[in-house]
Amino acid sequence: MTIEAAVAFLAEYWLIIISVLGLLVFSAFFAGAETALTAVSRSRMHTLESNGDISAGIVVRLIARRDRMIGTLLIGSNLVNILASSLTTSLFLGLFGDSGVAFATVIMTILLVVFSEVLPKSWAIAAPDRFALAVAPLVRLLVIVVGPLSSLVNGIVRRILGLFGVNLSSEMPMLTAHEELRGAVDFLHREGSVIKADRDRLGGVLDLGELEVSDIMIHRTSMRGINADDAPEVAVRTVLESPYTRMPVWRGSTDNIIGVVHAKDLLRALAEPDVEPENLDIVRIAQKPWFVPETTNLKEQLNAFLRRKMHFAIVVDEYGEVQGLVTLEDILEEIVGDISDEHDLEIQGVRQEADGSIVVDGSVPIRDLNRALDWHLPDEEATTVAGLVIHESKSIPEERQAFTFYGKRFIVMKRVKNRITRLRIRPADGAPIPPPPAKGEGRE
Structure with a gap:
């Protein structure tokens, strides 16, 4: 094609060419906006919104109605892609006749894949928060205009899927908040942004609601207690030689727990006038035992410990039989890992x-x-x-x-x-x- 022919071509079809290029820009906008707004960090947006960022507030409201937002962007993307393809096809039909359809298909496929899909989506996924904040005001305007049509389309889709037994609810997220948090922490750990110790602690917090006290209790076979019928000096020596500050008191059988002795209460009692280890009544200074079911989950038990300001509970099964004991420290260790002090026994497990x-x-x-x-x-x-x-x-x-x-x-x-x-x-x-x-x- 000569220069004169090219100039004549541009003079005749310049409006169509500019329109196609403009539609490709809009297509890129829709693709990038969809990617950014679905990959954006909701927690960061909430933080920015609380700090007064107006665009972040718009993003939060958009992703709260994600189905409506995505429907709007998909409708807009399909409209501009179809219109751009139609204009290009009409242009090439005028230039090459019937074979222009093949040329238009190849050229528009390349342009749409490169400039309207891969490029904007790669850009958006590289910086989703920044991209989402930039496009949010315009997307909100589009949702206001096209939103009713998007809702209609979503309604039709739900009815069609309902015929096949698939029920979609816009109110129900695919993942729970805990699953999303766990997935985010695991992903950041694999990237190297979160160290293993921090991942384990956060995972321990998230697992509290899934574990029962029976999963972490000290089993009855490993419990160390005080026999109320032993001589007082034996009971005192047992407490002082133990690495634990609290010990259960039993009588007749280890299943018959009648109290819990705190080492501090024992020392206070021994400090009283005329009290010697030989005449100390260990049952009198023992606190009333607290029995909890073995099926109690750790989240509930932690809240109960904090509410009652207690650190020690006896675990029983459905028949009231003693199964073991659980302490506040046991639950905390599920979060932070092993807690050892200078009085703990070194057990190489x-x-x-x-x-x-x-x-x-x-x-x-x-x-x-x-x-x-x-x-x-x-x-x-x-x-x-x-x-x-x-x-x-x-x-x-x-x-x-x-x-x-x-x-x-x-x-x-x-x-x-x-x-x-x-x-x-x-x-x-x-x-x-x-x-x-x-x-x-x-x-x-």
């Missing part, structure tokens, strides 16, 4: 061997092992590692028996009566297990 395997006490909770080694062993059916092996094997294994499940090889090292007390765990493929991060280490 998890130990890495030179060959890369892990030796674990059977009583180690699965959640603690998952947290320490960043594993994902299930803890729905069993609380401890020994319980998981018994559940999966459907038996009480013998020593040296080995089982493979969830990508791990579990070898029973020691069994006492019907209890598995020690196991060795190694990857099923034989690869060495990386050592757990040291305290204070953030990233895996």
Whole structure:
């Protein structure tokens, strides 16, 4: 084509060319706006709105009616894409005849994919908050104008899907707030923005409502208590030699808990005139025990501890039988990890061997092992590692028996009566297990 022919072409079709280019710009706007407004951080928008950002307030109101907003943007995008394609087709039909349809299809496909889909969406996903704030005022105006048509389309879609048994509700989010938070934290951890320790703490908070006190309690077989019928000096020595500040008091049977002794109350009693360990009445200074059902979830139990200003409760089953005890510290440890002080007993529950395997006490909770080694062993059916092996094997294994499940090889090292007390765990493929991060280490 000569220069004169090109000038003549532009002079004749300049209006159509400019219209197509303008429609491509609008198409890019709709695609970028849809991507940004669906990927935008709602929590950041709420924060900016509370700080007086008007555009952030518009974004919050737009995503509150997401179906209406997306419907408006899709209607606008389809309108401009169809109109741009129609104008281009008419232009090429005039230039090339019937073969112009093929030329128009190829050229518009390239232009729409590159400049109206990939480019604006890549830009929007790279900076969704900034992009959303920029386009929000214009999108709000479009929603006001096209919103009724969008609502009509959404209504038709819901009715059609309803015929096939699919019920869509604009009021019901696909994910719960907890699931969205957990997903965001996991994503940021994989990106390196959130360290492992912070991810575990946030996950611990989110898990409180899903766990029961029976999942974290100190089992009755591991409880240390005071026999009310023992000589007073024996009871005093038991309290003073214990690493715990509170201990249950039982009489006749460990199932018959009649009180809870606080070490501070014991010391106050011993400080009174004429009181010696030999004549101290341990039952008199004991506090009334607080019994809680084993099915109470940790969120409720934490609130109950705070409301009653207590730190210690006895856990019972549906028949009122004592199953164990739970403390405020046990719940806090689910959030922040192990809390140790200078009086805690050092119990080595998890130990890495030179060959890369892990030796674990059977009583180690699965959640603690998952947290320490960043594993994902299930803890729905069993609380401890020994319980998981018994559940999966459907038996009480013998020593040296080995089982493979969830990508791990579990070898029973020691069994006492019907209890598995020690196991060795190694990857099923034989690869060495990386050592757990040291305290204070953030990233895996």
